[in-house]
Amino acid sequence: MGFLSASKDRLVETMAPGVINSGVLQPYGRVTNLKLNSDSGELDVTLELNGEVEPLRVHIQQYELVEEDQRMFLIIHRLVTSRAWLTALARKLAVGRKLELPEEIAKQVARFL
Secondary structure, three states, rough: EEEEEEHHHHHHHHHHHHHHHOOOOOOOOEEEEEEOOOOOOOEEEEEEEEOOOEEEEEEEEEEEEEEEEEEEEEEEEEEEOHHHHHHHHHHHHHOOEEEEHHHHHHHHHOOOO
């Protein structure tokens, strides 16, 4: 991992949970840990979800970010979660699809590309 990539990743790890927690995730729970490796296209997220006893871990093993028409999309190529049923559902509904990032998150992501 290059020095600049590592520095940007650490900055995203610090800033992203606050943006996500106060925005799109607020009604459902919160991100408690986020680790990013943009060189390898990996993202690890741990979430505490409302009504759940155990934290949820999501490991995106390969992703890419795509910008089209001033909109930002996340494409997940491979992932696994700490819940087998959720892994199966995510693979069926999310893997390989362009998922548009909410505007407030897309603005933050664009700053680091």
